[in-house]
Amino acid sequence: xxxxxxxxxxxxxxxxxxxxxxxxxxxLPPAVVMDTIHQQLRAxxxxxxxxxxxxxxxxxxxxxxxxxxLVGGRPSEIAFFDSSSRAFGTALLSFPFKxxxxxxxxEAEYISNVYAYTYLKKRFGVTTxxxxxxxxGQVDVEALADAVDERTRLIALTHIPNYSGLINPAAKxxxxxxxxxxxxxxDACQSVGQVDIDVNEIGCDLLAASGRKYxxxxxxxxxxxxxxxxxxxxxxxxxxxxxxxWRTAERFDLVGDARRLEPFERPVALHLGLGAAARYAIKxxxxxxxxxxxxxxxxxxxxxxxxxxxTIRDRGERLGGIVxxxxxxxxxxxxxxxxxxxxxxxxxxTQATAMRSFRARDLTEVTRVSAHYYNTEEELAxxxxxxxxxxxxxA
Numbered sequence: 208x209x210x211x212x213x214x215x216x217x218x219x220x221x222x223x224x225x226x227x228x229x230x231x232x233x234x235l236p237p238a239v240v241m242d243t244i245h246q247q248l249r250a251x252x253x254x255x256x257x258x259x260x261x262x263x264x265x266x267x268x269x270x271x272x273x274x275x276x277l278v279g280g281r282p283s284e285i286a287f288f289d290s291s292s293r294a295f296g297t298a299l300l301s302f303p304f305k306x307x308x309x310x311x312x313x314e315a316e317y318i319s320n321v322y323a324y325t326y327l328k329k330r331f332g333v334t335t336x337x338x339x340x341x342x343x344g345q346v347d348v349e350a351l352a353d354a355v356d357e358r359t360r361l362i363a364l365t366h367i368p369n370y371s372g373l374i375n376p377a378a379k380x381x382x383x384x385x386x387x388x389x390x391x392x393x394d395a396c397q398s399v400g401q402v403d404i405d406v407n408e409i410g411c412d413l414l415a416a417s418g419r420k421y422x423x424x425x426x427x428x429x430x431x432x433x434x435x436x437x438x439x440x441x442x443x444x445x446x447x448x449x450x451x452x453w454r455t456a457e458r459f460d461l462v463g464d465a466r467r468l469e470p471f472e473r474p475v476a477l478h479l480g481l482g483a484a485a486r487y488a489i490k491x492x493x494x495x496x497x498x499x500x501x502x503x504x505x506x507x508x509x510x511x512x513x514x515x516x517x518t519i520r521d522r523g524e525r526l527g528g529i530v531x532x533x534x535x536x537x538x539x540x541x542x543x544x545x546x547x548x549x550x551x552x553x554x555x556x557t558q559a560t561a562m563r564s565f566r567a568r569d570l571t572e573v574t575r576v577s578a579h580y581y582n583t584e585e586e587l588a589x590x591x592x593x594x595x596x597x598x599x600x601x602a
Contacts, residue, residue, distance in 0.1 A: 210495050215581045218487075226586040229552040231369055231397055231529050231577035233419040233426055236484065243483040244425055247476035260475045267475065270482025274430050277485045277493070278395075278414060279405035283464040286431045287478045291396035292319035294415035294431035297468055298392055299323050299363070301441040306332030308360040313338055313346040314567065315368040315375060318560045320394060333360075337563065344371075344522025348379045355387045362389055367397035370556035370564065370573060371531055372504055373523035374402065381410025390437055396420060396429075400484075401500050401527055401579075403493040412437045418477070421500075421528075421579060424484035428477035433465045447471045496580050500528035503578035503587060510591035516598040520573050531556065531573040534594060536601035539574045542594065549593055551586070553577075 216222040221235035250259035260267075271282040288294040296319065299310075310324060314337055324335035336354055341347040346364065355362075362384045366377050377393055384391035393411040398404060400421030406414055414432040418424030433441065442461065443450065449471035451459040461467040488496065507530045511517050516535040534542060539555040546553050557572040558565040565571065576590055 208492055208495055210491060210499055210580055212581065212583065215491070216583075219581050222581060224550070226549075226551045226582070226589060228576045228578055228582060228586065228590065229554045230401075230421055230579040230582075231575060232554050234400075234421060234423045234579055235581070236423050236425065236480070237487050239487060240424060240480045240483045244476045244480040247479050251476070256475075263475065263479060266479050266482070270478055270485070273482045273485035273489065275432070277404070277489055278399065278416070278432050279407050280432045281435070284432050284435055286433065286465040286467075286469040287473050287481075288415075288429040288431060288469060289427050289474065291394065291415045291417040291429045292317070294429050295320060295392070295394050295396075296323045297443060297445075298413045298415060298431055298433070298441070299327070299361075300444045301468060302361060302390075303440065303442065304331050304333045304360060307358055308333045309356070309358045310335045310361045310363055311338055311351060311354055311359055312336070312363045313351075313365065313375065314340055314563045315346065315365050315371070315373060316563060317365060317369065317394065317396075318562070320363070320365065321563070340522075343524045345373055345524060346375050346380065348376060348383060351380060352383045352386075355383065355389065359387070359389055361392060362387075363392040363394070365394040367395075367401065367527055367529065368561065368564070369397060369529075370561040370575065371523065372508075372521035372526035372529045374398070374525040374527050375523070376525070377409045377411065384412075385410050390440075397529070398527075400488055400496070402497045406432060406434070418481045418484060422481070422484050422488060423579075424481040425477045427474055428481040430481065431465065431468060433468065435464075438463075438465065438467070441468065443468045445470070491580070499580040500578060501526070503580075503582055503584070504528040504530055506584060507576060507578060507587045507590065510587060511594060514591065514595045514598050516601060517594060520568075520570065528578045530576045530578070532576075532594075533570075533573055534598050534601070537597055539572045542574045542597060545597060546590065546593055549589065551590055551593065553590070 327333040396417040399416035418428035450467040
């Protein structure tokens with residue numbers, strides 16, 4: 208099935224005003240997502256928050272079901288969060304680590320993930336080993352397998368980093384984890400909604416994802432998928448009456464599904480909107496979305512490669528819709544501002560959020576252009592033309 212781009216753009220009000228190419232930051236939501244949120248917020252205003260939630264419990268169940276379907280899981284395996292960083296961190300801190308345990312991860316890690324690993328070391332004596340990249344710039348799967356030892360308790364991986372078009376070979380990492388019998392936590396905040404995800408094909412046991420990025424959901428909404436067979440090994444560092452039953456003065460029984468990890472106080476309207484975004488993605492078709500996003504990323508890289516002074520900074524055997532580059536003589540902020548003046552939204556990634564990878568590659572910052580399936584080749588050409596004009600003035 209071919210995506211009807213014109214129809215999708217009609218569903219996306221923001222397409223009328225801007226060429227939005229900052230989808231790795233926060234994408235433009237379909238109208239149905241925002242309409243769903245607004246309807247619930249109006250119900251909160253009229254009926255009261257608890258009472259309005261009671262009216263949409265079925266809708267929240269449908270949100271869990273849609274998110275489960277999107278990644279190949281079940282509704283009972285979905286926990287709602289406000290951010291993927293919170294979801295990832297909660298999953299990580301729920302493991303029964305002890306001093307001397309090890310976590311294996313890659314160089315392509317987010318600041319929030321690295322902070323969590325550092326916290327584990329300082330607080331519990333759990334060390335993290337950063338497996339090097341291979342010659343193509345993705346996690347070295349053979350080195351990962353060689354690094355597994357009797358102290359390894361978890362493998363964690365960022366599927367798609369925020370600073371590159373790289374798509375890490377998650378399924379190959381999953382194969383290593385399964386062979387070793389070690390749980391596998393996948394940070395999929397950039398990949399859910401950008402590439403077709405099936406947790407069973409990948410072989411992960413937990414997956415954290417954001418709503419605001421490629422899923423086209425609202426800010427402040429995210430989710431964690433947890434494989435049911437792993438659930439009893441997880442004890443969240445924080446729980447309330449939503450995730451645990453208070454039995455005696457010091458005894459609590461955690462609920463029997465992934466809700467044990469999510470808080471009672473959560474944005475109901477946003478999680479309804481998150482479900483609407485998941486249903487919209489399912490309707491379009493995750494394989495079709497991935498094909499178009501990958502194609503648009505390749506087209507833009509081809510356009511930019513032809514411009515003197517421009518260097519593409521993406522690495523990896525498999526590349527997605529995030530395109531990063533530098534221009535001789537120009538800062539990324541100068542590029543972003545000049546593109547914004549032309550009503551083109553882009554972003555910047557700096558060493559402050561990608562320190563391990565950027566220091567190894569002697570990079571301080573990159574311009575990031577992240578295409579989605581509702582973008583057009585004409586919008587990509589506008590970016591390339593603008594960059595060509597900037598580069599020629601600096602030459």
